Amino acid sequence: MITSTTNPQPADFADVRATNLAVVLRFVREHAPCSRADIAASTGLNKATVSSLVADLIDRRLVRETGLTENRVGRPATMLVLDGSPYAAIGIEINVDYVTAVAVDLSGERLLSWRRSFSGAAGAPGSGTADVPGSRGSGTAEVPGAGGAAGPPGPSGPAGSVGQAVGTVAAIVRRVVGRMAKQERQVLGLTVGVPGLVGTDGTVLVAPNLGWRDADLAGDLAKALRDPGFPVQVDNDANLAALAEHRFGAQAGTADLVYLTGEIGVGAGVILDGRLRRGGRGYGGEIGHIQLDPLGPECRCGRTGCLEAVAGIGAVLRHAPLSPAEVEVELEEVVRLARAGDPETLALLSGVGRQLGKGVSVVTNLLNPQVVILGGYYVPLAPWLLPAVEEETRGRTIAPDGGGCRVVASTLGYDAAALGGAARVLDSVDSGRLPRVS
Amino acid sequence: MITSTTNPQPADFADVRATNLAVVLRFVREHAPCSRADIAASTGLNKATVSSLVADLIDRRLVRETGLTENRVGRPATMLVLDGSPYAAIGIEINVDYVTAVAVDLSGERLLSWRRSFSGAAGAPGSGTADVPGSRGSGTAEVPGAGGAAGPPGPSGPAGSVGQAVGTVAAIVRRVVGRMAKQERQVLGLTVGVPGLVGTDGTVLVAPNLGWRDADLAGDLAKALRDPGFPVQVDNDANLAALAEHRFGAQAGTADLVYLTGEIGVGAGVILDGRLRRGGRGYGGEIGHIQLDPLGPECRCGRTGCLEAVAGIGAVLRHAPLSPAEVEVELEEVVRLARAGDPETLALLSGVGRQLGKGVSVVTNLLNPQVVILGGYYVPLAPWLLPAVEEETRGRTIAPDGGGCRVVASTLGYDAAALGGAARVLDSVDSGRLPRVS
Numbered sequence: 001m002i003t004s005t006t007n008p009q010p011a012d013f014a015d016v017r018a019t020n021l022a023v024v025l026r027f028v029r030e031h032a033p034c035s036r037a038d039i040a041a042s043t044g045l046n047k048a049t050v051s052s053l054v055a056d057l058i059d060r061r062l063v064r065e066t067g068l069t070e071n072r073v074g075r076p077a078t079m080l081v082l083d084g085s086p087y088a089a090i091g092i093e094i095n096v097d098y099v100t101a102v103a104v105d106l107s108g109e110r111l112l113s114w115r116r117s118f119s120g121a122a123g124a125p126g127s128g129t130a131d132v133p134g135s136r137g138s139g140t141a142e143v144p145g146a147g148g149a150a151g152p153p154g155p156s157g158p159a160g161s162v163g164q165a166v167g168t169v170a171a172i173v174r175r176v177v178g179r180m181a182k183q184e185r186q187v188l189g190l191t192v193g194v195p196g197l198v199g200t201d202g203t204v205l206v207a208p209n210l211g212w213r214d215a216d217l218a219g220d221l222a223k224a225l226r227d228p229g230f231p232v233q234v235d236n237d238a239n240l241a242a243l244a245e246h247r248f249g250a251q252a253g254t255a256d257l258v259y260l261t262g263e264i265g266v267g268a269g270v271i272l273d274g275r276l277r278r279g280g281r282g283y284g285g286e287i288g289h290i291q292l293d294p295l296g297p298e299c300r301c302g303r304t305g306c307l308e309a310v311a312g313i314g315a316v317l318r319h320a321p322l323s324p325a326e327v328e329v330e331l332e333e334v335v336r337l338a339r340a341g342d343p344e345t346l347a348l349l350s351g352v353g354r355q356l357g358k359g360v361s362v363v364t365n366l367l368n369p370q371v372v373i374l375g376g377y378y379v380p381l382a383p384w385l386l387p388a389v390e391e392e393t394r395g396r397t398i399a400p401d402g403g404g405c406r407v408v409a410s411t412l413g414y415d416a417a418a419l420g421g422a423a424r425v426l427d428s429v430d431s432g433r434l435p436r437v438s
Numbered sequence: 439m440i441t442s443t444t445n446p447q448p449a450d451f452a453d454v455r456a457t458n459l460a461v462v463l464r465f466v467r468e469h470a471p472c473s474r475a476d477i478a479a480s481t482g483l484n485k486a487t488v489s490s491l492v493a494d495l496i497d498r499r500l501v502r503e504t505g506l507t508e509n510r511v512g513r514p515a516t517m518l519v520l521d522g523s524p525y526a527a528i529g530i531e532i533n534v535d536y537v538t539a540v541a542v543d544l545s546g547e548r549l550l551s552w553r554r555s556f557s558g559a560a561g562a563p564g565s566g567t568a569d570v571p572g573s574r575g576s577g578t579a580e581v582p583g584a585g586g587a588a589g590p591p592g593p594s595g596p597a598g599s600v601g602q603a604v605g606t607v608a609a610i611v612r613r614v615v616g617r618m619a620k621q622e623r624q625v626l627g628l629t630v631g632v633p634g635l636v637g638t639d640g641t642v643l644v645a646p647n648l649g650w651r652d653a654d655l656a657g658d659l660a661k662a663l664r665d666p667g668f669p670v671q672v673d674n675d676a677n678l679a680a681l682a683e684h685r686f687g688a689q690a691g692t693a694d695l696v697y698l699t700g701e702i703g704v705g706a707g708v709i710l711d712g713r714l715r716r717g718g719r720g721y722g723g724e725i726g727h728i729q730l731d732p733l734g735p736e737c738r739c740g741r742t743g744c745l746e747a748v749a750g751i752g753a754v755l756r757h758a759p760l761s762p763a764e765v766e767v768e769l770e771e772v773v774r775l776a777r778a779g780d781p782e783t784l785a786l787l788s789g790v791g792r793q794l795g796k797g798v799s800v801v802t803n804l805l806n807p808q809v810v811i812l813g814g815y816y817v818p819l820a821p822w823l824l825p826a827v828e829e830e831t832r833g834r835t836i837a838p839d840g841g842g843c844r845v846v847a848s849t850l851g852y853d854a855a856a857l858g859g860a861a862r863v864l865d866s867v868d869s870g871r872l873p874r875v876s
Contacts, residue, residue: 279806
């Protein structure tokens with residue numbers, strides 16, 4: 001089966017059976033428990049085809065029969081449900097000072113969630129720090145030596161830095177895979193999120209805060225894992241967070257959704273018509289360096305008045321740049337003051353909210369999403385930011401009522417990007433990349 | 439058949455046969471002449487199914503056999519090509535002072551192209567001019583009475599204004615349909631482009647320069663045409679121009695493409711992953727009122743420093759506001775001065791180009807398209823605007839080399855939106871809305 005929103009490209013002419021399997025699988029997830037007749041009626045596939053597809057999905061242990069039958073006139077029908085038990089999808093987020101790992105089953109149940117400290121920050125200026133500063137993503141602090149003081153210095157240059165990350169991530173993945181093996185689960189795939197520009201082929205063009213450039217992280221990881229038997233993919237962290245919101249978040253299923261990371265850097269993940277839109281080379285979502293005010297403060301990127309300079313978390317804190325740990329401490333103090341009604345703090349947050357609203361209005365005018373989700377450090381500040389964000393967004397959007405767009409805080413916490421990595425693996429299954437019969 | 443980029447929504451579970459027919463039809467358009475075996479091999483559909491689908495397409499006169507056979511080992515195969523001759527798609531653009539109509543056949547051949555003057559401008563302030571000013575689209579001049587002097591004044595209020603347009607357009611459509619009937623062509627559908635906010639259901643929420651609000655133009659037109667027997671749709675003119683570029687333009691087939699209208703108003707049509715992205719309610723593409731400079735000149739919308747205030751055609755001309763006819767006269771003078779190397783004119787165009795580049799960089803950072811196409815009045819000015827646009831875009835885009843985005847002038851001329859109306863009809867056919875067997 002089929003979508004009527006297909007565009008006429010050769011890629012469309014894919015393997016029909018694989019796609020029909022995926023269609024039936026999706027139908028079962030959305031409508032379980034359901035019968036083979038239900039599937040045939042709703043998909044337009046004929047009953048013999050549906051029976052054959054369902055048999056295949058049962059062989060692959062993706063779907064199982066419940067034994068229950070539907071209560072209706074005529075011959076009783078065996079009901080089908082998703083069989084999540086034999087599989088797991090893994091998502092990893094690499095950031096400047098930590099690595100997060102999650103695993104979920106086919107239905108999205110969380111199987112594990114780990115965080116491990118990691119000294120991945122780019123070294124002192126000159127030691128391989130890429131020269132495209134300030135790319136989106138959770139680009140926490142470009143402080144010389146941030147995080148690096150406690151960790152091993154690592155070889156100079158990007159390659160060394162990547163090598164260190166590959167070793168750390170591979171070790172974590174091996175532990176996750178081991179844990180899954182104990183549960184007799186097969187790993188369907190792994191997606192790693194990185195704060196930087198990631199091409200459509202998965203190459204990390206540049207990750208400024210990690211000091212990486214032109215890194216084939218997926219290839220290196222697959223090698224380190226000695227051909228793990230599952231696909232390894234790499235993506236931008238804001239993209240993955242958007243996928244996580246679209247599949248697991250409070251706004252799950254919203255067709256037009258934009259996620260904004262709230263860190264020292266600000267990045268966007270753009271979902272339109274139900275799918276992530278990366279742009280031609282995969283470098284979309286770089287909202288952080290859209291100039292909101294030519295006379296505004298200087299940005300890390302060397303320009304002035306960029307969104308992240310006037311509305312990133314750095315605009316909220318008194319002392320910048322800071323290490324991520326220091327950011328969290330100072331953020332708690334800001335929240336405490338706001339709760340206590342400190343007028344200066346409230347005015348500051350309202351001002352940052354207005355600037356952020358100006359940035360959000362770029363999105364509402366250009367893309368008209370149904371919802372914009374604020375993530376990262378914006379979440380604890382949301383009670384004080386949101387009123388100003390919403391007022392400014394409405395005032396600056398040509399369509400009445402902000403084009404119907406709501407602005408909300410993420411409910412996924414700091415795991416969002418890692419969860420999105422797992423979501424991307426599940427999306428692959430939905431698109432027809434099914435596990436082989438074991 | 440199928441795409442592997444389907445998203446899991448109930449809408450996917452459409453009629454399989456209709457979609458498979460469309461898949462075969464698209465394959466024939468892209469690969470003609472081709473055999474049934476070629477189709478089966480590439481689509482994964484089995485040969486019996488392909489034979490049945492092709493027979494259906496031949497019955498519908500969408501595909502025909504050439505009589506030629508492929509030169510190869512084994513049984514000779516009859517070759518198939520598109521049969522465009524029995525059909526036509528109609529596109530109409532309504533603007534402040536003219537209505538444009540085009541008709542094309544199934545393969546996109548232009549069958550006719552008409553332009554007719556039309557006094558559709560909103561009346562004097564207060565006579566029904568909608569209060570959401572400056573929506574994107576070819577919003578040429580909000581001059582009180584522009585064009586209205588020569589035309590009938592029309593009843594006061596939006597309804598009257600819409601009624602006048604419906605009468606004019608219906609008359610034109612009847613003539614086009616008559617012409618097509620003489621060629622024994624069946625009309626597959628009609629799409630009307632309007633400069634304003636058009637909802638996903640086709641309702642014109644507001645078209646400021648026409649003075650319309652909440653207009654059911656499609657419904658009114660269908661009534662005026664007394665149930666014409668083909669679908670009537672309405673869309674934003676920038677959206678349609680983007681569709682025209684995607685199907686007929688020099689950049690046809692580019693998956694990620696943004697079209698910018700260059701009029702007094704500036705609007706965008708956004709194509710990502712091969713399809714128009716309208717946003718949740720259809721109000722995306724409103725790039726004209728993104729603020730580029732808070733201290734910039736006042737905009738028609740009441741804010742300051744909007745893209746269209748600093749980089750719309752009004753920023754190039756000395757006298758504003760002007761009627762569209764006056765704009766063209768003054769534009770010719772600007773082109774003449776630029777050609778003559780007049781320093782003041784060159785500096786002016788370079789400055790406008792820089793501002794426009796700033797706006798384009800919002801698009802390249804957020805969406806990373808492969809190409810941005812400048813339309814409307816930007817086209818004659820392109821030789822002088824483009825260098826500054828490109829330099830500014832590159833300088834402001836975080837991804838190196840502007841993310842690979844080229845900025846080019848449209849080659850479709852002033853017919854772009856009307857052509858896009860016809861393109862949208864052909865897109866419907868591609869998506870499975872095939873003509874019935876007559």
